[in-house]
Amino acid sequence: xxxxxxxxxxxxxxxxxxxDGIPIEPEPEPVITYEGEGHLVRLDKDGNVQETKHTYKxxxxxxxxxxxxxxxxxxxxxxxxxxxxxxxxxFSIGWFTLPRVSLNxxxxxxxxxxxxxxxxxxxxxxxxxVESMTSYKPGMWVLADGTxxxxxxxxxxxxxxxxxxxxxxxxxxxxxxxxxxxxLGTNPGNVADVLGKDVTSKAKIVVxxxxxxxxxxxxxxxxxxxxxxxxxxxxxxxxSENAYEIVETTSKYSYVLHETEGLEVNVEVxxxxxxxxxxxxxxxxxxxxxxxxxxxxxxxxxxLTDEEFYPVNPDGSKVTWxxxxxxxxxxxxxxxxxxxxxxxxxxxxxxxxxxxxxxTGSEGIFLVGGNRDNIAKIEFDTPIVSTAKIVKDGxxxxxxxxxxxxxxxxxxxxxxxxxxxxxxxxxxPYGGGVDGDHTINWYFDEEGLTVDVDAYxxxxxxxxxxxxxxxxxxTEVMAGYLGVDIEQLFDTSYFYPLNADGTASGSWxxxxxxxxxxxxxGSASGWSDGxxxxxxxxxxxxxxxxxxxxxFLVGTNPGNVETVVGQTVTSxxxxxxxxxxxxVHYYAEYPTAKTGKVGPFDYSxxxxxxxxxxxxxxxxAQADASWAWMGFFIxxxxxxxxxxxxxxxxxxxxxxxxxYTGFYPLDGAGNQLAGWTSYIPGxxxxxxxxxxxxxxxxxxxxxxxSNYAEIDPRHEFTAPNFFYVGKNxxxxxxxxxxxxxxxxxxxxxxxxxNIAE
Numbered sequence: 001x002x003x004x005x006x007x008x009x010x011x012x013x014x015x016x017x018x019x020d021g022i023p024i025e026p027e028p029e030p031v032i033t034y035e036g037e038g039h040l041v042r043l044d045k046d047g048n049v050q051e052t053k054h055t056y057k058x059x060x061x062x063x064x065x066x067x068x069x070x071x072x073x074x075x076x077x078x079x080x081x082x083x084x085x086x087x088x089x090x091f092s093i094g095w096f097t098l099p100r101v102s103l104n105x106x107x108x109x110x111x112x113x114x115x116x117x118x119x120x121x122x123x124x125x126x127x128x129x130v131e132s133m134t135s136y137k138p139g140m141w142v143l144a145d146g147t148x149x150x151x152x153x154x155x156x157x158x159x160x161x162x163x164x165x166x167x168x169x170x171x172x173x174x175x176x177x178x179x180x181x182x183x184l185g186t187n188p189g190n191v192a193d194v195l196g197k198d199v200t201s202k203a204k205i206v207v208x209x210x211x212x213x214x215x216x217x218x219x220x221x222x223x224x225x226x227x228x229x230x231x232x233x234x235x236x237x238x239x240s241e242n243a244y245e246i247v248e249t250t251s252k253y254s255y256v257l258h259e260t261e262g263l264e265v266n267v268e269v270x271x272x273x274x275x276x277x278x279x280x281x282x283x284x285x286x287x288x289x290x291x292x293x294x295x296x297x298x299x300x301x302x303x304l305t306d307e308e309f310y311p312v313n314p315d316g317s318k319v320t321w322x323x324x325x326x327x328x329x330x331x332x333x334x335x336x337x338x339x340x341x342x343x344x345x346x347x348x349x350x351x352x353x354x355x356x357x358x359x360t361g362s363e364g365i366f367l368v369g370g371n372r373d374n375i376a377k378i379e380f381d382t383p384i385v386s387t388a389k390i391v392k393d394g395x396x397x398x399x400x401x402x403x404x405x406x407x408x409x410x411x412x413x414x415x416x417x418x419x420x421x422x423x424x425x426x427x428x429p430y431g432g433g434v435d436g437d438h439t440i441n442w443y444f445d446e447e448g449l450t451v452d453v454d455a456y457x458x459x460x461x462x463x464x465x466x467x468x469x470x471x472x473x474x475t476e477v478m479a480g481y482l483g484v485d486i487e488q489l490f491d492t493s494y495f496y497p498l499n500a501d502g503t504a505s506g507s508w509x510x511x512x513x514x515x516x517x518x519x520x521x522g523s524a525s526g527w528s529d530g531x532x533x534x535x536x537x538x539x540x541x542x543x544x545x546x547x548x549x550x551x552f553l554v555g556t557n558p559g560n561v562e563t564v565v566g567q568t569v570t571s572x573x574x575x576x577x578x579x580x581x582x583x584v585h586y587y588a589e590y591p592t593a594k595t596g597k598v599g600p601f602d603y604s605x606x607x608x609x610x611x612x613x614x615x616x617x618x619x620x621a622q623a624d625a626s627w628a629w630m631g632f633f634i635x636x637x638x639x640x641x642x643x644x645x646x647x648x649x650x651x652x653x654x655x656x657x658x659x660y661t662g663f664y665p666l667d668g669a670g671n672q673l674a675g676w677t678s679y680i681p682g683x684x685x686x687x688x689x690x691x692x693x694x695x696x697x698x699x700x701x702x703x704x705x706s707n708y709a710e711i712d713p714r715h716e717f718t719a720p721n722f723f724y725v726g727k728n729x730x731x732x733x734x735x736x737x738x739x740x741x742x743x744x745x746x747x748x749x750x751x752x753x754n755i756a757e
Contacts, residue, residue, distance in 0.1 A: 035059035040094030073223030156199040230254035233283025262397035289364030302351035344370040416470040419719040425628030426599030434721040438469040448578030467555040498572040512543040598630040607642035619756040663744040680712040685740040
């Protein structure tokens with residue numbers, strides 16, 4: 001073991017202290033300490049380092065280096081929106097700096113260059129050597145008893161940022177930006193197993209003939225319990241005096257049930273929808289059951305007396321329940337009133353008793369409603385709050401219900417592609433679109449439904465996205481093509497997953513059904529070891545805040561996606577007598593080539609050496625009566641990256657005479673034409689490649705740049721990045737190959753159509 005460094009003095013000349021009368025300060029020696037303590041830190045939402053509630057302490061003494069951290073279980077488990085991404089569900093707990101200069105001095109070596117996996121290695125609880133460290137090195141994932149494991153099983157991990165990426169570090173954060181830190185974390189899916197417990201990981205450091213113990217212990221405190229929920233309110237639509245059907249509304253709810261704070265319910269009401277329903281009920285939340293509440297609060301709310309659970313006015317004065325207890329009618333200020341003057345009410349079905357409705361079997365629902373005759377008294381978009389108190393076992397909890405009434409809640413949009421082309425270009429519907437760095441094309445044919453995705457891995461990794469793209473395949477299109485009732489898609493005897501070899505793989509592995517997690521080879525997996533998943537939603541089968549009917553979502557485990565870079569992952573399912581195929585191509589760089597199908601036709605495109613070539617292969621026998629052969633999406637980000645251009649700006653660029661100069665058509669001989677003959681940028685062309693019009697042209701193509709509406713509002717579809725290949729259905733086609741050419745920023749653009757019989 002090295003001794004603590006000493007400041008040494010020696011004889012020096014005066015010049016060491018002065019130079020021409022100007023004092024020269026000697027370089028200060030680094031402060032060497034073998035201990036430290038403080039708070040772990042994380043990045044806040046603005047990217048700034050900020051303290052957590054978690055603390056740490058470390059020291060190096062004799063032949064032992066000890067690191068301890070005390071984790072506030074509530075902050076980690078329940079989340080903290082202060083931090084980037086919040087803490088809830090994060091692998092990161094936080095970090096602190098373990099000064100390399102101190103450990104260098106303590107060990108008497110340079111830990112960066114003087115240690116490797118042969119001299120710094122993990123050990124099991126029994127002292128046996130771990131073959132290879134299981135987190136980013138040097139670092140370890142361990143079970144609750146300290147046994148080395150992988151991240152999926154792990155309860156705790158640590159990483160010391162002393163070996164940079166060039167040394168195989170590969171850390172969660174950039175070692176150049178955060179040198180020497182000790183990074184601590186856990187698997188959020190497993191943390192419940194260690195709350196209230198201590199987890200210790202051990203390693204050895206060998207320096208010469210001395211072996212040092214490296215001990216990392218994380219003390220996890222118990223977390224205060226917290227349950228959250230959100231979604232759309234459901235409404236009881238009475239079909240007779242004793243029967244009702246449950247209908248989803250567009251009014252929204254969220255709630256937070258907290259062990260020491262109470263219950264907070266928030267409701268956003270589509271007032272127009274509620275008014276038109278003709279009922280006093282707005283809707284209900286169905287999952288605040290006695291079991292859920294008892295688990296968080298430690299008692300059944302249905303056993304509370306009116307002295308233990310009572311409402312209060314905004315001034316804090318105690319009042320009695322004015323609706324069926326526990327429940328309240330309130331006015332526009334949140335004060336207690338009766339139903340005739342009330343704007344809103346709530347009732348919590350915590351126990352049996354009188355209610356507005358007999359919802360046998362629905363005990364536990366949280367019902368909200370109002371008097372529709374008082375809608376004129378509502379101040380829209382302004383919160384109205386009702387408050388109640390619970391005093392139990394020396395603890396005081398608050399129940400708040402906040403209403404916001406909207407005059408009209410407009411339909412929401414999720415921002416995913418919704419372009420659908422039914423009966424345009426092929427006998428089968430197709431569609432897709434571009435979602436940032438990802439592109440999705442889908443089509444039906446005689447075999448079934450194919451969904452084809454180009455996924456850009458750097459964006460997935462940077463955003464940590466579990467859902468990275470989606471497109472709308474309307475339920476009426478799906479049901480119409482398959483010839484079934486849409487609810488059959490929830491019948492696993494009709495719609496079920498397949499293995500890569502076409503055999504049935506059992507039940508769906510995605511919690512959101514129908515949906516499937518798969519390995520790289522297409523076999524069924526779980527979320528932790530899966531590289532890709534998809535699911536399709538409609539009706540009541542909508543999940544995780546997604547609300548679009550017919551949304552087909554595609555996602556991944558961002559922690560596993562690097563294993564499939566450059567690969568195509570395919571998942572299949574049986575759809576009655578049809579097959580669903582989902583192909584996801586994972587790219588580390590924007591793709592420069594693509595082949596694909598749309599119904600009975602296929603296409604390809606390549607970008608290389610200053611040439612952008614698009615090829616469409618079609619057949620006369622498969623053509624429908626529309627003006628289209630087919631269409632598919634080419635992400636203009638890929639074009640811009642490949643050629644170093646802005647295709648939107650080029651498509652709009654013109655000279656003073658109105659001639660297009662950035663992206664312009666050529667005739668068959670390669671001469672620049674005065675203008676486009678189809679919607680811009682797009683061209684009707686003759687069999688020899690010259691410009692034509694719709695009467696004489698053998699075909700046309702159009703590329704829907706993102707500013708298509710600005711440069712030519714005549715475009716038929718709202719579909720940026722769409723490459724449209726068309727025809728005149730009255731044209732007498734001759735089988736053959738026909739070519740149209742153009743230029744953009746000096747690059748060659750060639751469109752080739754091969755027309756078969």
